Amino acid sequence: EVQxxxxxxxxxxxxxxxxxxxxxxxxxxxxxxxxxxxQAPGKGLVWVSRINSDGSSTSYADSVKGRFTISxxxxxxxxxxxxxxxxxxxxxxxxxARDHGVVADLFDYWGQGTLVTxxx
Amino acid sequence: EIVMTQSPxxxxxxxxxxxxxxxxxxxxxxxxxxxYQQKPGQAPRLLIYGASIRATGIPARxxxxxxxxxxxxxxxxxxxxxxxxxxxxxxxxxxxTFGGGTKVEIK
Numbered sequence: 001e002v003q004x005x006x007x008x009x010x011x012x013x014x015x016x017x018x019x020x021x022x023x024x025x026x027x028x029x030x031x032x033x034x035x036x037x038x039q040a041p042g043k044g045l046v047w048v049s050r051i052n053s054d055g056s057s058t059s060y061a062d063s064v065k066g067r068f069t070i071s072x073x074x075x076x077x078x079x080x081x082x083x084x085x086x087x088x089x090x091x092x093x094x095x096x097a098r099d100h101g102v103v104a105d106l107f108d109y110w111g112q113g114t115l116v117t118x119x120x
Numbered sequence: 121e122i123v124m125t126q127s128p129x130x131x132x133x134x135x136x137x138x139x140x141x142x143x144x145x146x147x148x149x150x151x152x153x154x155x156y157q158q159k160p161g162q163a164p165r166l167l168i169y170g171a172s173i174r175a176t177g178i179p180a181r182x183x184x185x186x187x188x189x190x191x192x193x194x195x196x197x198x199x200x201x202x203x204x205x206x207x208x209x210x211x212x213x214x215x216x217t218f219g220g221g222t223k224v225e226i227k
Contacts, residue, residue, distance in 0.1 A: 045156075045164065045207055047216040061215055095163055103169055105211035106154055110163035 002026040002109045004096050009114030016086050016118070022079040022096030022111055030054070030074035033099035035107060036081050038092035048094070049081065050105075064090075086118045122146050122210050126219035132227040139195040141222045143208035148188045152212035155184055155193045158221075159204045167206075168193065198224070
């Protein structure tokens, strides 16, 4: 059974940093591209970042480019999102999602999310 | 950036009735369109991709249609577990974008 479990969320002050993790199990993690998608409270879904299977290629939404860094450790089956210079508008539930693979840029499995709150 | 617009924002339907949800893209996305279902406090679940292909394990009462800029998700006979928010997503162009969602509520 595919499982994605996020952790690392919490309350952080504006300008602060946080690192999210997503532990994957039930599939060959190193074979799949992975994504982060966020959802502000009461709002819709917004794609944040993507990383290819070996970590050599990444993409970011303009709103986080230069502040967030996606990475992965295939030996630990874990995806990361390093978030720096956090702003109030980064407040959201952050989901990690597996890329479908056969159909690129489609999210076939999602974690339950971790809440990040940026507030003073 | 391709803007995805969903309508209506809220759809009130009685159990057993049909629900029809719309999604419009600001420019053609071919058939690279997916639908997700999200229940309160839960992660989204993939329902439909390629505009009309049901994902693994999705009941046949869910169907998708359309191409280019106009898409429809139809739930033929609404069950109690289908009351949720539905999002469309285009994966034809970067950045990937979602619609604002349609909430299907009990009438």
